[in-house]
Amino acid sequence: MKKIFLLLALVFTLVSCGDSKKDENVLYLYGWADYIPPEIYQNFEKETGIKVVEDIYSSNEEMFTKLKAGGTGYDIVVPSADYVEIMMKEKMIDKLDKSKLSTLKNINPLVLEKLQYFDPNNDYEVPYVMGATVIAVNTQYVKDYPRDYSIYNRSDLQGRMTLLDDMREVMTSALDMLGYSQNVEDEKAIAQAAEMVKGWKRNIAKFDAESFGKGFANGDFWVVQGYPDNIFRELDENERKKVDFIIPEKGGTAYVDSFVILSNAPNKEAAYKFIEYIHRPEVYARLADILETPSINIPAKGLMKVKPLYEIEDMKNAQVLRDIHNTLDLQNKYWQEVLIAN
Incomplete structure (x- = not known):
């Protein structure tokens, strides 16, 4: 899973990973x-x-x-x-x-x-x-919203929302919203989830797994799917008070x-x-x-x-995201359709 954590100033470099000689210290x-x-x-x-x-x-x-x-x-x-x-x-x-x-x-x-x-x-x-993947909502701009992925159906927020550029995260949430397991093997279920995501796509600015935290912090985006630490590290204490983190009971991933x-x-x-x-x-x-x-x-x-x-x-x-080796190629096929859809 793609995660960017707090910068902590010290990096250790592995210089001899090919050397299997045991050193107990x-x-x-x-x-x-x-x-x-x-x-x-x-x-x-x-x-x-x-x-x-x-x-x-x-x-x-x-x-x-x-x-x-x-x-x-x-x-x-x-x-x-x-x-x-x-x-x-x-x-x-x-x-x-x-x-x-x-x-x-x-x-x-x-x-x-x-x-x-x-x-x-x-x-x-x-x-x-x-940790959780959340839907972060800027409550200064967004009022009276559902606490699940149906928020992405709101055309009045078009261009102010983002979803992760991550097939597993987005497709798993869509499948769960429809009542399906993330490793469902029924192609009709996967196709149905892809159609739901295409609907969400019409209202988002972009799929974004890298800059959603900064975009949310500067007010470009009001609703983003992402990781809380990436978002909060961009905000001061007062700005944090205006954020609602939603971990949906349906569609939520961890x-x-x-x-x-x-x-x-x-x-x-x-x-x-x-x-x-x-x-x-x-x-x-x-x-x-x-x-x-x-x-x-x-x-x-x-x-x-x-x-x-x-x-x-x-x-x-x-x-929690699972190994879906039996259906990974099938999900990826429909994800590619999502990415090229208008």
């Missing part, structure tokens, strides 16, 4: 940019003597392609749920030794349940962050990014120590404060000093 992590605060790495090294070296990817697809092409030397990867499922099926990740993860008990069961459709006992992943340990990881013991460390309440509270994300760690929630943009409970009905 170095842990190689492959993850999203600016996702784990640098101070977390620094404090972990002070306590354990293990240095974390981080390499960055910009999409799940980029990460998966690199690993399948032979990229080695990494210990931990942080994929979204659909790619955890794929990597589990491909036998790319280890089944976890939970006896080495004493802090697993701190994780909110609601988050674990979101992953149990493919991993019933949560044997292959430790959730790190759960992501769960998790730590997984690669089957060919050279330093699995260090990987277990790091994952266990992250879910200490005081550690997780600090990183959640920095990211302004809801705490998936129950005891950490009581230690947070910054109010998150929304709560885990708000995502109870949101669908």
Whole structure:
């Protein structure tokens, strides 16, 4: 899933990912940019003597392609749920030794349940962050609006709205609005969802996965589908008060990014120590404060000093994107029709 997180000033560069020689004092992590605060790495090294070296990817697809092409030397990867499922099926990740993860008990069961459709006992992943895709509404300009994707049917807002340039996000929301699962195999259902999106397209300014936050902040767009952190980081405190974040009960989507340990990881013991460390309440509270994300760690929630943009409970009905390999090509066929439609 495409996400851009708070800039945190420190970037670690992986210089020897092709070297599989084990060094018990170095842990190689492959993850999203600016996702784990640098101070977390620094404090972990002070306590354990293990240095974390981080390499960055910009999409799940980029990460998966690199690993399948032979990229080695990494210990931990942080994929979204659909790619955890794929990597589990491909036998790319280890089944976890939970006896080495004493802090697993701190994780909110609601988050674990979101992953149990493919991993019933949560044997292959430790959730790190759960977040929502929202509809952000500028209440200064938009009044009396529905709290779901039917807002995109409003022709009076034509040219003032955007949707993500992301087939999975948009098609999943449309299918759910129609009462279908995201992995439905009935072509008529997928075609019906595409027709709904074509209707939405007539009222939006564009499909946008990169600049929606800035466009919303400067008033060009009044309704955008996107990620809350991308939007709020562009706004001051007064401007934030004019924003309504909608996580629709119908059509809503969410992501769960998790730590997984690669089957060919050279330093699995260090990987277990790091994952266990992250879910200490005081550690997780600090990183959640920095990211302004809801705490998936129950005891950490009581230690947070910054109010998150929304709560885990708000995502109870949101669908986590799944591996839809059986229908991916079919959905893409209809998505291309959406993109060229007038």
